Amino acid sequence: DIQLTQSPSFLSASVGDRVTITCRASQGISSYLAWYQQKPGKAPKLLIYAASTLQSGVPSRFSGSGSGTEFTLTISSLQPEDFATYYCQQLNSYPFTFGPGTKVDIK
Amino acid sequence: QVQLVQSGAEVKKPGASVKVSCKASGYTFTSYGISWVRQAPGQGLEWMGWISAYNGNTNYAQKLQGRVTMTTDTSTSTAYMELRSLRSDDTAVYYCARDHLDVGDYWGQGTLVTVSS
Numbered sequence: 001d002i003q004l005t006q007s008p009s010f011l012s013a014s015v016g017d018r019v020t021i022t023c024r025a026s027q028g029i030s031s032y033l034a035w036y037q038q039k040p041g042k043a044p045k046l047l048i049y050a051a052s053t054l055q056s057g058v059p060s061r062f063s064g065s066g067s068g069t070e071f072t073l074t075i076s077s078l079q080p081e082d083f084a085t086y087y088c089q090q091l092n093s094y095p096f097t098f099g100p101g102t103k104v105d106i107k
Numbered sequence: 108q109v110q111l112v113q114s115g116a117e118v119k120k121p122g123a124s125v126k127v128s129c130k131a132s133g134y135t136f137t138s139y140g141i142s143w144v145r146q147a148p149g150q151g152l153e154w155m156g157w158i159s160a161y162n163g164n165t166n167y168a169q170k171l172q173g174r175v176t177m178t179t180d181t182s183t184s185t186a187y188m189e190l191r192s193l194r195s196d197d198t199a200v201y202y203c204a205r206d207h208l209d210v211g212d213y214w215g216q217g218t219l220v221t222v223s224s
Contacts, residue, residue, distance in 0.1 A: 001169075034210045036152075043202055043214035044144075044152065055212065087152055091209040095168040096142075098152040 002026055002090050004099035012107040019075040021102045023088035028068045032092040035064055035073045038101075039084045047086075048073065078104070109133040111203055111215035118221045119193050126189040127218045129203035136184035137161045140206035143177060143188045145199040146217075153199075157206060158186065193222045 003026040013019050023033065031051040036044040046055045048064035051071055061076045075082055083106055088099040114128040129141060143155040156167035158177040165177050176189045186203055201218045204211025 032209070036211075038152075043204075043217055044211070045214070046210055046212050049208060049210045089152075089154070089210070094166050096154045096157075096209065098144075098154060101151045 001095055002029060002093060002097055004088055004090055004097055006086075006088060006099040006102045008102060009100065010103045010105065012105050013078050014107045015078055015080055017078045017107075019078050019082075019104060021073045021086055021104075023066075023071045023073070023099050025069045025071075025090055025092075029090045029092035031067045032090060033064075033066070033071050034089045034091060035062075036087045036089065037082075037084045038087065044087065049091075075104075109205065109213045111205060111213055113201075113203060113215040113218045116219040116221070118223065121194055121222055121224055123193050123222075124189060124191040125193060125220050126187055127201050127203075127220070129186040129188070129215050131184045131186070131205065134205070136179075137181055141177070141179065141186040142204045142206045142211050144202045144204060144211070146202070147196070147199040150199075155188070155201075160186065190220075193220075195222050198222045 005024045007022045033051045035048040038044040047058050047062050052064045063074045085101045085103045087101050110132045112130045117125050137160050140159045142157045145153050158165045160179045174191050178187045198221050203215040205213040
C-alpha cells in the first residue's frame with residue numbers, strides 16, 4: 001500500500017496568514033492526489049483533485065501543487081472558516097489511502 | 108442538488124453485522140461510483156472500498172476483504188455497505204461519497220456504528 005505522511009501534524013496560525021501543508025507519498029503517484037477539509041462532526045469536503053485542480057465552489061485562496069511524491073496545499077490568506085483538519089488522499093492505486101491529517105488551529 | 112442521505116446510527120454487539128444505506132438524489136445514480144470511508148473516534152480517514160453503480164464492480168480494502176460487501180439498488184438509487192463479524196475497533200463513523208474521477212465530490216452525513224457488548 002502507498003503510505004502518505006503530512007507535515008506538520010498541527011499548526012497554529014492567525015487570520016490572514018499564508019499556510020502551507022505538505023503531503024509526501026511513499027512512492028510516486030504522478031498527480032493522483034486530492035485534498036479534503038474536515039470540520040468537527042462534519043463530513044470531509046473536497047478542495048482539490050488531480051493535485052492542483054480546484055473543486056467547483058472552493059475559494060481561490062486554496063491551491064495545490066506537486067507531482068510524484070511531494071505535494072503541497074496552500075491557503076493564501078487564512079480565514080476564520082478555514083480552521084479545520086486537512087487530509088490528502090492518493091488515487092494512484094488501491095487502496096486509496098489517506099494521510100494522517102493536519103489540524104489548523106487558531107493562534 | 109446532489110445529496111447523499113445515510114441511514115441512522117447503529118449499536119451492535121461484537122460478532123454481529125451492520126448494513127448502512129446511502130440514498131442518492133440529484134444526479135444520475137448509475138453514472139458514478141460510490142466510495143465508503145470510515146473514521147474511528149478521534150482518528151483519521153480510512154478508505155474502505157468502492158462500487159460502480161453502473162455495473163456493480165467493486166474494489167475493497169484488503170484488510171476488510173471477506174467481511175465487507177458493497178451493493179447498489181439502482182431502482183431506488185441507494186448504495187449499501189454491509190460489515191460482518193463486527194469488532195470493537197469497527198466502531199466508527201461510516202461515510203459514503205459519490206465517486207467522481209476517483210475522488211469523493213459529495214459526501215453523506217455519516218453514520219455512527221458503535222460495537223459494544
